[in-house]
């Protein structure tokens with residue numbers, strides 16, 4: 001229901017609108033063949049983790065575990081580390097890392113990646129819900145007690161054990177303050193989870209040859225409220241949504257300047273969770289990846305809906321990370337590669353969440369503070 005207000009516990013606090021809230025009928029896709037999205041009344045609404053009730057959270061968790069229990073569909077010789085279906089998604093991200101970050105296709109590639117993951121949960125694991133998101137500012141000051149990371153059975157698992165020898169996270173010559181964990185996640189549904197791909201520190205200029213080899217280790221985290229509070233604040237979110245063009249939007253979201261403390265909430269969220277989430281290649285190994293990136297997709301969706309004529313199909317940037325090596329500009333007909341997960345997709349098809357292959361929206365109210373009445 002594209003024009004409706006999404007109903008939830010949030011509605012009592014403030015109107016939580018399903019974004020995009022409206023669809024300008026005069027907005028035509030710039031390309032032939034574009035068709036309106038599927039029936040509006042089947043549109044699915046993605047919601048913040050805390051607005052799901054406990055049963056809904058448990059069903060998401062069990063669907064993720066279900067994917068982790070199904071066999072991989074990748075050729076074993078190409079991705080020896082992919083032991084299960086969940087790993088197929090991690091491997092695909094690893095393979096594409098150097099062409100899907102810090103560039104003009106970051107947003108569209110990750111939007112579709114999330115969609116494919118959500119669809120796998122639904123089609124392969126009978127998940128009835130939608131992909132939840134993590135509203136960063138709500139939980140930034142106290143990740144440890146957030147419904148996402150408090151370690152309860154309805155969380156995504158808690159912090160890692162304190163590991164004194166855990167290396168500090170750094171950006172070249174700049175070192176961030178360390179968090180409170182650094183070791184294996186030891187509480188909640190993903191305690192003692194073994195992830196299968198190597199954890200790479202830093203960002204090598206090419207994909208390491210052994211990135212897809214089998215390198216089992218425990219899912220680990222190093223929750224860091226200082227980083228989350230600084231980089232994933234409401235002020236940051238507000239600033240991103242006020243961007244006047246896609247270039248500014250992308251910069252405020254994802255800028256990451258070597259040897260400095262300058263970074264946007266995209267990296268900020270990865271760094272605030274740490275360890276596996278801080279690995280640019282294999283970060284989807286941590287189930288919180290999906291909720292973090294759903295927030296990014298939400299911000300893009302909300303920002304696009306503020307001025308669809310100017311923003312729906314706006315692109316800026318090339319098709320290699322930081323344009324290394326130099327590459328062409330992203331265009332609407334450029335084909336994105338999803339490996340074995342899906343056919344290649346032209347960028348224009350991934351720009352509107354209510355057209356063609358997509359039919360979803362986000363329940364979100366701008367600037368609303370964290371709810372106090374969520375289901376603990």
Ligand SMILES: [Cu+2]
Pocket residue numbers: 093100101110
């Ligand atoms: Cu990514």
